Amino acid sequence: MPELPEVETVVRGLQGPLLQRTFTAVDIYWPNAIVTPMDELKTKLPGRKIRQLNRRGKYLRFTLSGDLFLLLHLKMSGSLLVEPDDEPIHPHVRTIFHLDNGHALRFKDPRKFGRVYLVEDPAEVTGKLGPEPLNPDFTFETFKKLFARRKGRLKPLLLNQEFIAGLGNIYVDESCFRARIDPRRPVDTLSTRALKRLYLAIQESLRYGIMLKGASFDEVYRGGQYQNHFLVYGRTGKPCPTCQHPVQRFIVGGRSTHICVRCQK
DNA sequence: CTAAAATCCTGGTGGC
C-alpha cells in the first residue's frame, strides 16, 4: 500500500531523527527480508553514518558513509519506527537497526513482504525503474514518448514500475478518474489530449497525496489523511463525485479497480 | 511481445 506519496512522507519524517546518525548493530528476526547476504549486513553496516535519506520510486534510499547504500522497500505492510532501545519490541518487528544515540530504526512488517538491500551501487536495485513522475524533467514530452510502441491496457502499464516509478493501485485508480480515462483502455488508442489529461492527473493525485501525508490503512501507516479524500478508490457503490453514478469495481490486470463508467471512457 | 496466474505472507472479514 505504501506508494510514492506514502514513502515520500515516511522519508521526510525520518530525516530529522536519522540524518548524521551512525548504525551500530543490526538484529534480524525475519532473514528472508534481507536480500543482501545476512552476515554482510551485520558486518558492513555498523559504523556507517547516514549521510542522506531520500526516495526512488517506492524505495527508501540511505546514502551511507564509505560508499554504501541501504535500500528498503515497505511493500504491502511495512512501516518504520524510531524507538528507544528499551521500548518493548512489537512482534511484527522484523529487523532492528541500532543507532548511536540509544534509539533504533525498527522495520515493522506484519505480512513479511518488505525487503532490505545493502549495495555499493543503488542501480543494482533501482536501476531499471522508470522516471520519477514529480521530477522537473518529467515533462509531457517525456511522458508521451513512454507510450511509443506500447500495447496492452492502461492500468497494468501504469502499475509497471519500469514504466513510471511510484504509482500503485490507489493512485492509478485516482489518476485515471481525474483524467476521465477507463483504465481498461488499450494504450495505443489514447489521444494526445487524453495523455495530457493523464499526465496532469498523475501529478495532481500524487501531489495531493503528499500534501495530505499519504493514505493511512489499518495500523500500517499512520498520520495520513488522503484516505478520506479518495474520489473512486474503495468507493464501490458510492456516488461518483462528478456525476453521482455509482462507482463500480472490476478486476483489471488482476487488481481491484474502481471506475465511474459514465465519466471514464 | 502481452497477459494471466501463481507466488510470497498475514490480518481482517464475512458466511455459516
Added chain:
DNA sequence: TGCCACCAGGATTTTA
C-alpha cells in the same frame, strides 16, 4: 462464538 475460506496487494516469476 468459532471456524474457515477468502481477499487485500507490490513485485517477481512462471506459464500460456
